Amino acid sequence: MRRKQKRLLQVCGLLVAALLFLPNVGLWSLYRDRGADSGPADGPAAAVQAVSRLGEAAQPGRHGARRKDWHDHEAIGRDRARSGNGEQGKPFPLTEADRVDQAYRENGFNIYVSDRISLNRSVPDIRHANCKLKLYSDSLPNTSVIIPFHNEGWSSLLRTVHSVVNRSPPQLLHEVLLVDDFSDKEHLKAALEEYMVRFPKVRILRTKKREGLIRTRLLGAGVATGDVITFLDSHCEANVNWLPPLLDRIAQNRKTIVCPMIDVIDHDHFGYDAQAGDAMRGAFDWEMFYKRIPIPPELQQGDPSEPFHRPQGQETEMESEWTQRNMSRPPVFLSNT
Known part of the structure; x- marks a missing residue:
């Protein structure tokens, strides 16, 4: 009873x-x-004149927003020409000496291999071919990227920062906040401060005691000044044109929380590969564990690059009214973890 x-x-x-x-x-x-x-009634989707990389007027999209190609094709071309250890996301050729236990003890991945790969390495563009042709709103909000860390490896942390700065449109990347959760490694003190001077948009914040992941993230969120907040782990590598698709969803509805497909970097040889499985929905069970669940067959689309897309004009009256009502809402957290 x-x-x-x-x-x-x-x-x-x-x-x-x-x-x-x-x-x-x-x-x-x-x-x-x-x-x-x-x-005010006007939201982030107000039409603004823009020009695509082909020199033609950007195409109009949903809610009247103008759309353009955000790809940095010059940077993509430079990356394709790179060669060397780990370039193009290829596995590092391991020897037995590279597999000693000490290499994994502090970070959970092979820091010896990480240290022998360029801090600015290239990764393969493994998106569906249709993704490379996508146009997104030319009037996107900017973002503050928050990267919490504790005793992170030097090369893995710096490679995260390099990839975010190099592969984000400058006008969309408002700032990068490195939030140090009371690290005691020497390379994360004065040496890190000196290295980050070369990145004007990068700031380092430090806690006064061990706070844990969530409080460290909240510390960064409390001082962020961008339109949108993006959380990243301290051992990530951003891929080609990673930011506009996420911000575009928020530009359509500022209450949206977005999570992309998260690719995999092997913890042994640092080979870069796609996450297993097709696009899925994120969900929480009753114990608040995050899970990925398949999209029901009746909701799947013919184009894998638009797994949740519903053609313009086919939304219901209720959905259309809900979207318009929320266009002017304040921004919400954009989570990438």
């Missing part, structure tokens, strides 16, 4: 939390809707 009463109390608690906090459901949403309705 007590077990049933406890279960009933848990269910009631979940219902109360949903009514108060879930977007577009509870009292909080009602308050935000009223605030949004009283504000």
